[in-house]
Amino acid sequence: MxxxxxxxxxxxxxxxxxxxxxxxxxxxxxxxxxxxxxxxxxxxxxxxxxxxxxxxxxxxxxxxxxxxxxxxxxxxxxxxxxxxxxxxxxxxxxxxxxNSDDDVTENKKEEYLNKLNRMEESDKNAEAKTTISDMEEQEEERYKNWDKALNEIYGVLKEQLSTEQMDKLRKEQRNWVEHRDEAAKKASLEYEGGSTESLEYVATQASLTKERCYKLVANYMK
Structure with missing residues (x-):
């Protein structure tokens, strides 16, 4: 156990x-x-x-x-x-x-030719007057406008041309003024004593001044 x-x-x-x-x-x-x-x-x-x-x-x-x-x-x-x-x-x-100066002046020349063309077109489209006094007044206004354009062109040429060229143009311009007045006088004498004598005088001045504007721009404005 x-x-x-x-x-x-x-x-x-x-x-x-x-x-x-x-x-x-x-x-x-x-x-x-x-x-x-x-x-x-x-x-x-x-x-x-x-x-x-x-x-x-x-x-x-x-x-x-x-x-x-x-x-x-x-x-x-x-x-x-x-x-x-x-x-x-x-x-x-x-x-x-x-862009040369020639391009700039050429644009100026074109500008004035266009301006002269517009003036001439305006003259052609002007309303025709019927009385001598109205026609004379109209021609006086036309001459005034073209003479203003001529002075403006002459001022541009003073800036563009040389002194020598400007002296030559100045002399030519004086001669032209004398020619313009003589031509206007001669044209008016054909109607001496008539009612259209003074009308012919101012109308001739206006036409010759217009021609001079175109000539200066075409021949001198470069």
Whole structure:
């Protein structure tokens, strides 16, 4: 009986030791598993951080490179624009310098020829008067307009011609004034004593002054 009791005690002790050993082994296994899981998680986090850092650095470098490329492109665009502007400016200067004084005066000449043509057309389309006094008044107005145009043309020629040319034209103009008045007087004498004598005088002055305007513009205005 005593032996059986001892045997039972030994068996219980062995079983207890085995259970304790199994418990410790299970705890160590769990601990190792936890440590491995932690190590794996830490490694993954570290790799993730490194990956994120690498990705951020890559993005940063990409952004910086993109910014540098954009700045370079912007600078090149400005340089191209500056060159184009300079080229256009030079072209503009070339075109401006290409317009000589002859072109300017030629436009002035054309301007006055057109003006004289309009004046002549206006004379042709003027209402015909029926009485001598009205006709004389109309011719006086026509002469006044053409004489005003002649003085204006003469003033332009003063600016265009040289001193020598202007002195020559001044002498010619004085001779022409004498010729105009003599021609008008001669034409009016054909109606001497008649009601149309003064009418013929002023009408001849107007016609000769018109001719003189065209001649000065055609022969002297460059």
């Amino acid at each position: 005593k032996n059986n009791h001892k045997f039972l005690m030994v068996m219980l002790t062995v079983i207890f030791v085995v259970l304790v050993a199994c418990g410790n082994a299970s705890e160590e296994s769990n601990a190792n598993s936890s440590n491995k899981s932690l190590d794996r998680s830490t490694t993954q986090n570290a790799n993730g951080n490194l990956s994120n850092k690498s990705s951020k650095d890559t993005d940063k470098n990409r952004t910086e490179n993109s910014s540098e490329d954009t700045d370079d492109t912007h600078i090149h665009d400005q340089e191209d624009t500056s060159e184009n502007t300079s080229a256009n400016s030079n072209d503009g200067k070339s075109l401006t310098s290409g």
